[in-house]
Amino acid sequence: MHNVYEISPEIFWIGGNDRRIERFENMFPLPNGVAYNSYLILDDKTAIIDTVDSSISALYLENIKHVLGGRSLDYLIINHMEPDHCANIEEIARRYPGVKIVGNKKTFQFMEQYYSLDMSSNYLEVQEGSELNLGSHTLRFYLAPMVHWPEVMFTYEVQKGILFSADAFGSFGAMAGNLFADEVEYDNQFLDEARRYYANIVGRYGSQVQAVFRKLGNLPINMICSLHGLIWRGEDIAYIMGKYDLWSRYLPEKKGIVLVYASMYGNTENAMNALAAKLAQRGVKDMRMYDVSKTHPSYIISDIFKYSHIVLGSCTYNMNLYFPMDSLLREISVLGVKDRKVAVLGNHTWASAAVKCITELLGTMKGMELITAPLDIRSTLKAGQEEELNAVADAIYASLMESGEAQ
Ligand SMILES: Cc1cc2nc3c(=O)[nH]c(=O)nc-3n(C[C@H](O)[C@H](O)[C@H](O)COP(=O)(O)O)c2cc1C
Ligand SMILES: [Fe+2]
Ligand SMILES: [Fe+2]
Incomplete structure (x- = not known):
């Protein structure tokens, strides 16, 4: 059966959830699945904003048919050409041959790379600031290049102030009926997954996120509809914008320590545990420890x-x-x-390389500050080295106390 939700008068969510999927982009574990959002506006003209992944095509096409109620589809707006959203374009073009497919120059270039059906007679090319009038809803387009991919654009519904933001403001995690962030325990249920999504999927493009923020600066926004996860409205918009502002500037949300180790026989692990205990005894509270062989890097990156x-x-x-x-x-x-405070422990038995390699890789990043000389262990940490470990703990503690209140 269809499953749709009128999120604002004449604007319907027509997406769906996939809880069976193991990994996003075949890489990132999805213990709670993922949602693919798509939206349909029923006005004098009808318009769909983005499609969904092929895994939920059957439900999706049924949703469209149900909401259209026998009407034709006038526009299909493509904010993002990644296959998790564009998988149904060809099928929609077949079912609604008169549909105008709305995109920018890059959108159509990618469309032709992905599809062989010639849809060029359906193209309606838009530019930065172009508007499309549907009757009582006007859509305005803002290019948001590299807020995941080069063709990405945002669609802004002018009358109600609704921003259709492509992947931006999205999250991992399927939804359970409630579509709005204010209807769930967001901090418990979604924030970590939203951060893991941002850090790993959009993380590289912080300056592009900042650029689009500047561009949208004065626009009244009452609702943000992303392509994955919950919809933002009212006061919550400032909350998620605040998180995005920090993440996209690579600023930490909290003072605290992520301890990450690689250890075969448990000796480096032992040193990290001993260090964490010393930090705890000095009063440090918020620490997370990960074994790189065990925890998927996306979780570690999220905490970093x-x-x-x-x-x-x-x-x-x-x-x-x-x-x-x-x-x-x-x-x-x-x-x-960038801009994190770092301490390094190495371990070797006959010729050390770990410390050098870590230090070199840190050198490829900006503003990674080594707060104390690396401690290089020979096979195991000996009781006689406790003072050396104390010195590392003291340096980390002092640095934590020094750094200004994190946001
Ligand atoms: C396949 C393999 C390669 C290694 N290569 C080196 C090496 O190049 N130089 C070195 O000093 N130790 C090397 N080691 C020794 C480890 O660094 C050493 O056993 C270390 O104490 C392991 O720490 P862990 O107990 O935390 O796993 C190697 C060990 C293995 C199993
Ligand atoms: Fe994407
Ligand atoms: Fe996506």
Whole structure:
């Protein structure tokens, strides 16, 4: 059966959820599934804003038919050409051959790369600031390049102040009936997944997110409809905008420490646990510890976006870094994470490389400040080295106390 929701007069959510999917982009675990949102406006003219992933096509096409109630479809607006949203374009063009497909130059370039059906006679090309009048709803388009992909644009409904924001403001996690962020326990249920989504999917494009924020600066926005996850309205808009502002400037949300280690036989792990205990005894409260071999990097990256301090510990492996640690650090570098306070522990048995490799990778990032000299362990941390560990704990503690109140 169809499953739709009128989120504002004449504007319907026609998306769906996928709880069976294991991984987003075949990479990021989805323990709570994911939602694909799409919207249909029923005015003098009818318009759909973005489509959904192929996994929910059957329900999606039924939703469209139900809401249209026998009317034809006049416009299909494509804010984003990634396959998790554009999978149904061809089918819609077949079912509603008169539909005008609204996109920018890049949208159509990508459409032709993905599809072989010639839909060029359906194209309606728009530019920055172009408007489309549907009757009592006017849509205005704002280009948002690299707020995930180069063709991305936002669609703004002028009369009600509704921003259709493509992937921006999205989240991992399927929805359970409630579509609005103010109807759920957001901080408990969704915030961590929204951050993990942002950090890993959009994280690299902080400056582009900032650019689009500047562009939309004075626009009255009463509702934000993303392509994944909950819809924002009223006072909650300032809340999520505030989070995006921090994330996109790579500013920590909280003072606190993420401790990440790579350890085969448990000796580096032991040193990290001993260090965390010493930090706790000095009064540090908010610490998260991860084993890179166990926890998917997307969760670690999410916490690295969240917290102000990082402790990295790794054994040496074939005169290099243990490779899950190596790949984690490379990904953090690719995402553009910057301005964190860092401490480093290494471990080796015959020739040290971990400390050097970690330090070099940190050097590829901006503003990663080593707050104390790395501690390089020979195989195991000995009781006689307690003072060295105390010195590392003191330095981290002092740095935490020094750094201004995190937001
Ligand atoms: C496959 C393999 C390669 C290693 N390569 C090096 C190396 O290049 N240099 C070195 O000093 N130790 C090397 N080691 C030794 C580890 O760094 C050492 O066992 C370390 O204490 C492991 O710490 P852990 O107990 O936290 O796993 C290697 C160990 C293994 C199993
Ligand atoms: Fe995307
Ligand atoms: Fe997406």
